[in-house]
Amino acid sequence: MSGFDSFLGNNALISRVREDISGGSLSHAYIIEGARGSGKRTLAKLICAALACREDDSPCMKCLSCDKIMREQSPDVIYVEADRDKVQLGVDVIRRIRGDAVFRANDLDVKTYVFPAADTMNAQAQNALLKLLEEPPDGILFLLLCENTGNLLPTILSRAPVLRLEPLSDRMISDWLLENDGTARELAASDREEFDVAVRMSGGSLGAARELCDPKLAAGCLKSWRAAEEYLKLLAGRQKPGGELAFFEYAARLPDIKQRSELSELYSLLGAAVRDLTAAKLTHSFRPEFFVSEDEARELSHDYTSMRLMRLFDLFSQASDELDGNVNLQLSKTRTAMRASAIISGR
Ligand SMILES: [Zn+2]
Numbered sequence: 001m002s003g004f005d006s007f008l009g010n011n012a013l014i015s016r017v018r019e020d021i022s023g024g025s026l027s028h029a030y031i032i033e034g035a036r037g038s039g040k041r042t043l044a045k046l047i048c049a050a051l052a053c054r055e056d057d058s059p060c061m062k063c064l065s066c067d068k069i070m071r072e073q074s075p076d077v078i079y080v081e082a083d084r085d086k087v088q089l090g091v092d093v094i095r096r097i098r099g100d101a102v103f104r105a106n107d108l109d110v111k112t113y114v115f116p117a118a119d120t121m122n123a124q125a126q127n128a129l130l131k132l133l134e135e136p137p138d139g140i141l142f143l144l145l146c147e148n149t150g151n152l153l154p155t156i157l158s159r160a161p162v163l164r165l166e167p168l169s170d171r172m173i174s175d176w177l178l179e180n181d182g183t184a185r186e187l188a189a190s191d192r193e194e195f196d197v198a199v200r201m202s203g204g205s206l207g208a209a210r211e212l213c214d215p216k217l218a219a220g221c222l223k224s225w226r227a228a229e230e231y232l233k234l235l236a237g238r239q240k241p242g243g244e245l246a247f248f249e250y251a252a253r254l255p256d257i258k259q260r261s262e263l264s265e266l267y268s269l270l271g272a273a274v275r276d277l278t279a280a281k282l283t284h285s286f287r288p289e290f291f292v293s294e295d296e297a298r299e300l301s302h303d304y305t306s307m308r309l310m311r312l313f314d315l316f317s318q319a320s321d322e323l324d325g326n327v328n329l330q331l332s333k334t335r336t337a338m339r340a341s342a343i344i345s346g347r
Contacts, residue, residue, distance in 0.1 A: 002057040008176055031152065031156075034147070037205040040145040044112075049066045049070060052065040078100075082117075094129050110141050111139060119148060126152065129156065133156065133160065170200055174188075181210055198213045204287070223257070224266045231270060254266070257333075276290050308344060
C-alpha cells in the first residue's frame, strides 16, 4: 500500500499527483492550497517521499528515505520559513535559497524546498522566487503551501500548477477520527454532541477537527456554540413582544461565557453564522460553517435582510478586534448587544 492511500479524500487530486510522479511529468513547482489543517504539509511530504522511495507503490512509508522525509529529518527536503523575528517571508530568505539551490541534493535525486506558508512572502520575495521558477536548476522542486492563492502574484501562479485541497465531508472526518484518533474517540464516548459540534466546526479540515476534539486545545467549544445559537435566535425574535428585553437580558450577560477566549470564540462563531445566513439568502447551495444544515440557515435567514446581515458581520468582526485590544469583557458584551439591537431595529 502506498502512503498516498492513507491521505483522506481529494481522490482526483491524489491520482493526478501520482500520475505526474510515475509518468515523469512532474512540474518544477506546485502550489498546494487548502485551509489550515487540511493536510497541505502531509501532502508535500508524501510527494517528496514518493520521489525518493525506491520500493513499489511508493512512498512505502517504511524505508529510510520515507521515514526521514515524513519525520522532516531529510537534509534534501528544506522548509523555508520567515526569519524568526519576522511575520513576512522576506527577500533575504529567497536570496539564501538561490545560493543553496546550485548545490545538488545530498542523498536523494531531487532537492525540495517546501514553503509551509508561501502566502507570507512579500512581493519582493515573490519576485525573487519568480526568477528561480522561470529558470529552475535541475533536480529542484518547489512546493508552495498556502491557505489562499489570492496572496500570490499572478506571475507565480502562472508558473506552478495549483493543487487545491477540498474540504472533507463531516461523515468522512468523523469516521476517520473514530477509527484513528484516541482523544477524539474518548470525547465521542463521553459527549457525542460535543464531538459532533467539533466535527461541524472544523469546516471540513481534519487537522482542525483533531484540535477541536482535544480538550487541552479547545475547551468549551460546545458552550460557545450553544451561546451563539441562543444569541441569534433571540436576536431574530427581537421584534416580537418582549423580544427586545429577552435578547438584551441574554446578550448583555451571556452567563456561560466567562473567559476572554470563550467570548472571542463566540464572536467568531457569530461571524460564521452570519456568513451562512448571507449565503442562504444569496445562493442556492453552500456548505454551512455554523448551522447543521442549509435548511436550518435558510429558515432563520428569513428574519434578516441582507443589509442587516452585512452590518452584523462587521459588528462581530469589530467586537472581536476590540477584544484583542484588551477591552473589558462585560463592556464588550453590553456594547455588542446594544449595537446588534440597533442594527436589527434599523437605528
Ligand atoms: Zn519508501
